[in-house]
Amino acid sequence: SQQGEEDPQALSIQEGENATMNCSYKTSINNLQWYRQNSGRGLVHLILIRSNEREKHSGRLRVTLDTSKKSSSLLITASRAADTASYFCATDSGNTPLVFGKGTRLSVIA
Amino acid sequence: GAGVSQSPSNKVTEKGKDVELRCDPISGHTALYWYRQSLGQGLEFLIYFQGNSAPDKSGLPSDRFSAERTGGSVSTLTIQRTQQEDSAVYLCASSLFSTTSVTGELFFGEGSRLTVL
Numbered sequence: 001s002q003q004g005e006e007d008p009q010a011l012s013i014q015e016g017e018n019a020t021m022n023c024s025y026k027t028s029i030n031n032l033q034w035y036r037q038n039s040g041r042g043l044v045h046l047i048l049i050r051s052n053e054r055e056k057h058s059g060r061l062r063v064t065l066d067t068s069k070k071s072s073s074l075l076i077t078a079s080r081a082a083d084t085a086s087y088f089c090a091t092d093s094g095n096t097p098l099v100f101g102k103g104t105r106l107s108v109i110a
Numbered sequence: 111g112a113g114v115s116q117s118p119s120n121k122v123t124e125k126g127k128d129v130e131l132r133c134d135p136i137s138g139h140t141a142l143y144w145y146r147q148s149l150g151q152g153l154e155f156l157i158y159f160q161g162n163s164a165p166d167k168s169g170l171p172s173d174r175f176s177a178e179r180t181g182g183s184v185s186t187l188t189i190q191r192t193q194q195e196d197s198a199v200y201l202c203a204s205s206l207f208s209t210t211s212v213t214g215e216l217f218f219g220e221g222s223r224l225t226v227l
Contacts, residue, residue, distance in 0.1 A: 033215065042114075042201060042218035043153075088152065090216075097143055097166060098216060102152035 004032075004089040004101030012107040019076040021104040023089030024069075030092045032065060032072050037086045037103070046074075046087075081110040112136075114219035116202050122225045123192055131187045131222045135204030142185050143203045143216065144177060153201065159185060192226045199223045 007022045023032070031050045035043040049056045049065045049072065056063045062075040076083055086105050090098040115134040123129050135142050144156040155169040159179040170176070174192075179185040189196055200223075203216040 035216075035218075040199075040223075042220045043203075043216070045215045045217070048215060097155050097158045099155065100145070100153040 004091050004099060006087070006089055006101045006104040008104060009102070010105045010107070012109065013079055015079060015081055015108055015110050017079055019079050019083070019106055019108070021074045021087050021106070023072045023074070023101060025072075025089075025091045026070065027091075027093050029067070030094050032063075033090045033092070033098065034061075034063060034072075034074050035088045035090060035100075037088065039085070043088065076106075079106075079108045081108050084108045114202055114204050114217050116200075116219035116222050118222055119220065120223045120225075122227065124227050125194060126191055128188065128190045129192055129224060131189075131200050131202075131224070133185045133187070133202030133204075133219060135183065135185070135202070136206075136217055137183075139204035139206050139217070140182065141205040141207065141214075142179060143205070144185070144187050145201045145203065147199045147201055147221070149198075156187070156200075189224075192224075194226045197224055197226045 004023045004025045013019050029051055031048050033048045034046045037043045047058050047063050049063050060077045065072045084107050086103040088100050088103045090100045117132045142159040145153040147153050157177045158166045161182050162179050174190045177187045199221040201221045203218045205214045205216050207214050
């Protein structure tokens with residue numbers, strides 16, 4: 001079953017713009033992770049945010065977590081064509097493996 | 111090795127045949143996961159190993175699917191009597207640790223794309 005649900009399913013922006021993707025989940029979590037997948041390739045871990053954290057940064061990535069709303073957002077600032085990929089959130093609810101959402105397909109147009 | 115290695119990268123088989131997919135995790139990673147990804151979809155969990163044991167097999171779709179891990183390293187996912195609905199990319203991931211309550215960062219292989227004709 002899928003716990004994380006990303007929104008939107010697809011997003012198309014111009015290079016230089018910011019991209020925001022959202023993830024909602026249903027049960028309490030230990031941590032939430034974001035992954036990136038280039039077409040036809042494996043997933044690459046981007047960032048992990050723990051349940052007691054509210055915001056985390058890594059380079060051009062900013063992740064927020066609101067456990068009261070059971071939601072997270074991933075912001076990519078100053079997007080580049082190379083950011084074109086699918087982005088997945090994954091939740092760790094303890095005693096289970098990571099549960100992945102269906103992903104957001106991001107297209108950055110040069 | 112430097113990363114998670116999966117083989118074969120592509121497999122085309124006929125309906126009814128058996129297939130074996132192999133995963134070689136990052137050295138020292140105790141946890142190993144198999145996921146399945148159908149075209150344009152998210153990841154569907156199949157099975158998880160902690161060492162050589164599989165605490166969670168809940169995601170295996172049917173008894174045609176089985177997996178083993180030996181020596182705490184290489185894992186093989188076997189699909190017997192393949193069906194067309196088994197066509198998907200099978201992704202393996204490993205993790206440095208996975209306790210009963212916390213899962214760490216997963217490192218994924220490039221996947222094995224299975225096509226059942």
